[in-house]
Amino acid sequence: MAVNQGNRPFSSNRPNNNRPFTRGGFRQRVVEEPYRVNERITSHRVRVVGENIKVDVYPISEAIKLAQEQGLDLVEISPKADPPVCKVVDYSKFKYEQKKKQKEIKANAQKSILKEIRFGPNTDDHDFNFKVKHAENFLKEGAKVKAYVHFAGRSIVYKERGEILLLKFAQALEALGKVEQLPQLEGKRMYLMMTPKGKK
Numbered sequence: 646m647a648v649n650q651g652n653r654p655f656s657s658n659r660p661n662n663n664r665p666f667t668r669g670g671f672r673q674r675v676v677e678e679p680y681r682v683n684e685r686i687t688s689h690r691v692r693v694v695g696e697n698i699k700v701d702v703y704p705i706s707e708a709i710k711l712a713q714e715q716g717l718d719l720v721e722i723s724p725k726a727d728p729p730v731c732k733v734v735d736y737s738k739f740k741y742e743q744k745k746k747q748k749e750i751k752a753n754a755q756k757s758i759l760k761e762i763r764f765g766p767n768t769d770d771h772d773f774n775f776k777v778k779h780a781e782n783f784l785k786e787g788a789k790v791k792a793y794v795h796f797a798g799r800s801i802v803y804k805e806r807g808e809i810l811l812l813k814f815a816q817a818l819e820a821l822g823k824v825e826q827l828p829q830l831e832g833k834r835m836y837l838m839m840t841p842k843g844k845k
Contacts, residue, residue: 760791765797791838807828812828
């Protein structure tokens with residue numbers, strides 16, 4: 646049994662700081678909105694854009710009223726602009742479209758494939774041409790190509806030979822790719838990066 650110490654009236658309930666609790670006693674997670682909307686916008690004046698809207702700077706109360714008259718929301722899309730830019734739009738639809746765009750950007754980033762082609766400083770013409778053919782196919786498929794010369798042991802003294810080989814490689818592929826990074830020595834490897842040229 647709990648004992649009441651002091652002169653304060655006894656209460657078996659501890660204060661919860663007015664924070665919401667779930668059935669299990671854990672605090673509910675409050676999800677913050679990624680954009681300020683309507684009355685949450687703190688700026689006194691904003692630039693308003695949107696369909697059927699005269700693009701101009703309005704007092705925040707007037708901007709919110711413009712949105713309400715169309716049954717829409719005022720969404721702050723560029724908070725760092727001076728003044729901040731707000732768009733009159735259906736917020737639920739706006740969030741869905743933004744989420745969809747982010748997924749597309751992520752999907753396109755994942756499609757960026759990098760293929761590696763290795764040479765030695767003494768690669769002969771037959772092997773060189775064979776690897777150029779592989780690189781041609783990679784570039785045609787839209788992949789980036791990372792060609793490198795590996796210098797084993799004392800072969801590092803032939804780094805000029807490796808640079809000439811990589812530049813020759815880039816020249817052989819100039820119709821399909823463009824050089825993103827010129828030959829660069831890192832440790833025992835010299836790299837050259839190529840990206841596919843845009844389709845005409």
